[in-house]
Amino acid sequence: MIRLARTVLGDVPAAELGSVDAHDHLFLRSPALPGEELDDPRAAEAELTAFREAGGGTVVQWTPRGMGRRLADAVAASRATGVHVVAATGLHQAAHYEPASLARDMDRLTDLFVTDLTTAPVRAGLVKVASGFHGLDAHARRTMTAAAEAHHATGAPVAVHLELGTAALDVLDLLCGDLGMPPASVVLGHLGRSPDARVHLEAARSGAFLAFDGPSRRHHPTDWRLFDRLTALVEAGHAGQILLGGDTTTAGARREGPGMRFLLRGLRPRLEREFGEEAGRAVFVENPGRVFGWVRAAPRTHAHP
Structure with missing residues (x-):
């Protein structure tokens, strides 16, 4: 059966x-990042163009509901550049929302997520949720429950913002233990921000996908640890679960660079020198295809003009 990714x-x-x-x-x-909005369609298109020129084919946008997804602009940028864009539904931490809008949606999260994944005019290809720092508060548990319910209804993967890279095992206990999700449909994000090799290995043994992000000035403290963490995972046999992304979250980070293209012009050559070309293909091509290629239904018509 052909695995399909749901793009915009x-x-x-x-x-x-x-x-x-x-x-x-x-x-x-986000109200938590005043004055740092990523809201310029021309800048987004320029980023996608640079990524395509570096050999890129797809960008997975983890921006969830209520945080300026600008889906119509994502559609336009994808059409203009020929780069596939996978959008997210889901909900971030409560701090990223106005209380009134958050309260309005909390009792219907599962329905909102499923609609975004299945029948919305521009459909999402994953559910994004978030943990707290070293634990899961009530908001995280509610949003993760809805995300798991949406996964069971659709098959969509669930990607998790780990606050400063923490609480990975708590997330797995909830999603894969209490809520019955298969670990291979879970992506744990920001792991490099808490470079605990033992936690990373335990999370990998569960079967979940492990996402490391950066580089940018905002995330630079994680950069120098990246290859030590990747080495530990590759040597333990988990190269087939590693994902890499740029995670540019602010206008300042976009201006400062190095941008999406650095993943392919900077990190991929280093990764292949360190672990071989097969590992590079696994991290950038095969692993994303397995976790984001989830759709079981026949594809809708898809063509770039």
Whole structure:
């Protein structure tokens, strides 16, 4: 059976995604980041163009509901550049929302997520949720429960913002233990921000996908640890679960660079020198195709003009 990824332009065979930036943002806004909105369609299109020229095929945008996804602009940028864009539904931490809008949606999260994944005019290809720092508060448990319910209804993967890289095992206990999700449909994000090799290995043994993000000035403290963490995972046999993404979240980070293209012009050559070309293909092509290629239904018409 062909695995399909749900992009903003329709369903695409996972084998056609090409090299993937597995965690990034074309558009994003939050009251927690005033004045740092990613809301410029021309800048987003320029980023996608640079990524395509570096050999990129797909960008997975983790921006959830209520944080400026700008889906119409994502559609336009994908059409203009020929780069596939996978959008997210879901909900971030409560701090990223106005209390009134958050309260309005909390009792219907599962329905909202399923609609975004299945019948919305521009459909999402994953559910994004978030943990707290070293634990799960009531908001995290409610949003993760809805995300798991949406997964069971649709098969969509669930990607988790781990606050400063913490609480990975708590997340797995909830999603895969209490809520019955298969670990292979869970992506744990920001793991490099808490470089605990033992936690990373335990999470990998569960079967979940492990996402490391950066580089940018905002995330630079994680950069120098990246290859030590990757080495530990590759040597333990978990190369087939690693994902890499740029995770540019602010206008300042976009201006400062190095941008999405650095994943393919900077990190991928280093990764292949360290672990071989097969590992590079696994991290950038095969692993994203397996976790984001989830759709079982026949694809809608998909064509870039």
